[in-house]
Amino acid sequence: MVMDMGRDVLQDDAVELEYTHEQQDMTDAVRLLLRKRKGVFGLLYHPALAATVALIGVVLLVVSPRDNLGIGIALIVWGVLMLYVPRLSAAQLRKAHEHHGQVRVTVGAAGVRLVSAHADVRTGWANYGSYAESDRVFILRSPDRAGRCANILAKRGASTPQDVDRLRKILDTHLQRV
Structure with a gap:
């Protein structure tokens, strides 16, 4: 045929x-798409914000671990996850297009x-x-x-x-x- x-x-x-379709192209595309979003949604996935939120979580745990255990851990986990969102989303996107x-x-x-x-x-x-x-x-x-x-x-x-x-x-x- x-x-x-x-x-x-x-x-x-x-x-x-x-x-x-390759993973690196898809990851780059997802990062670019997230960066170009307007308003709060674009900011939510920005690596600098994710790192800052994780750092605030660490500071809360160091300053007062008993009072801030839950929120400190949540902020650290959120910050780390946001750094991996583009890669995880791109992997799903590449899988969806793999059959082409x-x-x-x-x-x-x-x-x-x-x-x-x-x-x-x-x-x-x-x-x-x-x-x-x-x-x-x-x-x-x-x-x-x-x-x-x-x-x-x-x-x-x-x-x-x-x-x-x-x-x-x-x-x-x-x-x-x-």
């Missing part, structure tokens, strides 16, 4: 990425097309509200107020660094960068 990997939608300005195997993503003027052994999904730009970028990935965020992740594009899937630059230009044309 020959799988059409999206070549029929290629246009002159389209960029094609080809990759399999190799994916080819084509990004062009018409939108985004993802083709894998088990999916052929086309989405227009209206499906996305904004995008964010890290060293490893682009996240195309949904248009809802929270900007939940709608699509993760791994930069390592590009053939050349120039393709990553072209992809960034396409995204800048169609979406707001956050």
Whole structure:
């Protein structure tokens, strides 16, 4: 069986990425998504806040262990757990996408097309509200107020660094960068 990997939608300005989902890409994407959330939710998962809360728990235990045992331990546990949330969430996300195997993503003027052994999904730009970028990935965020992740594009899937630059230009044309 020959799988059409999206070549029929290629246009002159389209960029094609080809990759399999990896844990590090997913972890980077979840961290980026959490950092870009607005308001309290973005702050809740910030590593500096988690470390500060854990440190406050330690201080409470040192200063007055009898009076603050429960709250001190709870603050330490919460701080440590918040440091691991991105990694744990990313592991679940990667497992959910593992069955796709190799994916080819084509990004062009018409939108985004993802083709894998088990999916052929086309989405227009209206499906996305904004995008964010890290060293490893682009996240195309949904248009809802929270900007939940709608699509993760791994930069390592590009053939050349120039393709990553072209992809960034396409995204800048169609979406707001956050």
